[in-house]
Amino acid sequence: MRGTLTATGLILAVLAxxxxxxxxxxxxxCALCDGRGHHRAKSNxxxxxxxxxxKGTGKRLRYGRRLWRRARRVHRAAGRPVA
Incomplete structure (x- = not known):
């Protein structure tokens, strides 16, 4: 029982x-261009x-932030009446 609580606490701490x-x-x-924003040509x-x-910026939104934005969007849409 104590090991389960420790593991759960550790997982929650990592998530926090x-x-x-x-x-x-x-x-x-960006993982594809390594943050440069451009691909290198193979010949030169x-x-x-x-x-x-x-899209040339060299930056990508992190997965956790994407989940947070989607959850916020769903939460806000739940309060609106359906037309």
């Missing part, structure tokens, strides 16, 4: 830290084209 980091830093570097070392995944 992740949620806090999503609030403080909602964006992360020049930057060739903007990244299609981050």
């Amino acid at each position: 830290v992740y949620a806090g980091s999503c609030i403080l830093r909602p964006f992360r570097d 070392r020049k930057l060739s084209r903007p990244c299609w995944w981050c």
